[in-house]
Amino acid sequence: MPMRRFRKRLLRAEPNFRMLSKLLRVSWLYVLLICALAGVGYIALYSAGGGSAHPFAGPQAARFGFGVVLMLTVAMLPPKVLVRLSVPLYGVSLLLLVLVLRAGHVGKGAERWIMLGGTQVQPSEYAKVALVLMLATWFARVPYSKMGNPLRLIIPCAMVLVPVGLVLKEPNLGTAVIIGGIGAAMFFAAGMRLWQIALLVVPMPLLLKVAYAHLHDYQRARITTFLHPESDPLGAGYNIIQSKIALGSGGMWGQGYLHGTQGQLNFLPEKQTDFIFTTIAEEWGYAGGVLVLGLLLTLILGGMLMSIRSRNRFGRLLALGISVNFFLYCLVNLSMVMGAIPVGGVPLPLVSYGGSAMINVMLGFGLLMSVWVHRDSRFGEETDEEEG
Numbered sequence: 001m002p003m004r005r006f007r008k009r010l011l012r013a014e015p016n017f018r019m020l021s022k023l024l025r026v027s028w029l030y031v032l033l034i035c036a037l038a039g040v041g042y043i044a045l046y047s048a049g050g051g052s053a054h055p056f057a058g059p060q061a062a063r064f065g066f067g068v069v070l071m072l073t074v075a076m077l078p079p080k081v082l083v084r085l086s087v088p089l090y091g092v093s094l095l096l097l098v099l100v101l102r103a104g105h106v107g108k109g110a111e112r113w114i115m116l117g118g119t120q121v122q123p124s125e126y127a128k129v130a131l132v133l134m135l136a137t138w139f140a141r142v143p144y145s146k147m148g149n150p151l152r153l154i155i156p157c158a159m160v161l162v163p164v165g166l167v168l169k170e171p172n173l174g175t176a177v178i179i180g181g182i183g184a185a186m187f188f189a190a191g192m193r194l195w196q197i198a199l200l201v202v203p204m205p206l207l208l209k210v211a212y213a214h215l216h217d218y219q220r221a222r223i224t225t226f227l228h229p230e231s232d233p234l235g236a237g238y239n240i241i242q243s244k245i246a247l248g249s250g251g252m253w254g255q256g257y258l259h260g261t262q263g264q265l266n267f268l269p270e271k272q273t274d275f276i277f278t279t280i281a282e283e284w285g286y287a288g289g290v291l292v293l294g295l296l297l298t299l300i301l302g303g304m305l306m307s308i309r310s311r312n313r314f315g316r317l318l319a320l321g322i323s324v325n326f327f328l329y330c331l332v333n334l335s336m337v338m339g340a341i342p343v344g345g346v347p348l349p350l351v352s353y354g355g356s357a358m359i360n361v362m363l364g365f366g367l368l369m370s371v372w373v374h375r376d377s378r379f380g381e382e383t384d385e386e387e388g
Helices: 003-011 015-025 028-048 057-075 079-103 123-140 150-168 173-190 194-201 204-213 217-227 238-249 276-309 313-337 355-373 381-387
Strands: 105-107 110-116 119-121
Touching: 015 355, 028 057, 028 276, 028 355, 057 355, 079 110, 079 123, 079 150, 079 313, 079 355, 119 355, 123 150, 123 173, 123 313, 123 355, 150 173, 173 313, 238 276, 276 313, 276 355, 313 355
Parallel strands: none
Antiparallel strands: 105 110, 110 119
């Protein structure tokens, strides 16, 4: 019996068989690619721990296992349920960001974490997924033909600017930039007109000048260090100089697993988080770096394909937002460790050590998989047809 006919029969069966049908619709190849990238992360963190599963690789593997269960659970949720959850999740994310400013844990000069149930949580990570879900819900109800009305953009603009402002207050410039980038991409995909984009771009140089004037001292130091890292090789410029040394010393095939000089001798700072890619490049060389980049690119393109294949506006926007979030994670981290942009404290998804980032990424993949599983749903399309 053909698989397609078998799936159709299951959809008409009892709820438990419908659940099985949804599991069959999951893109297991995509799940395998996610596991492959997480496996690379485990190997790299094992090396960062000095050839031991503790303190980095073991806990990270446990988080990933929980993340896989979370991803598959979220993948079973239909669009109507996700839409109902969008407002409360967005509201909770803003509440947590406010709590960070009121009673957050200070680390490396910033308040970014709070303790929930004995676990340290970084709310700014979850705010990104909550924002994507909220914007997808909002724009799904506004047809493309109505996007030319500037009044339609006031509320979604506020949805983006509020979390950006709260994250900047922590301060966390890297994450704030990613949140803003996600918002810009979803506005464009929803149908924002070119003249509206121009109105936002024209005053950008002035806004950047004002923003620079209000940066914290350490953030200005990062920009100065980015432009002239050799001016303070043992201070502010140390991280990026050591990162470049590690990247270059790997050559084509690397120095060998567990034999990287910069990493194993602890010259490379934050080798388990921000600079995990340099650990990989040093030990596996150019070939290993290209392999990791290939896995990241495949996941990004796969997410974009899921967005295109969705038959409803909500699903297309949701999948696009999640894919852009993952892309910006990768872009900022890789550009940072290569010295192309100032150091911003953004992890490499599924590879860098970190609980909040891991769960946030897996939650995003769950939403992406839900779009794929329910890609044939015409949810919300009747609204577009009526208003269009």
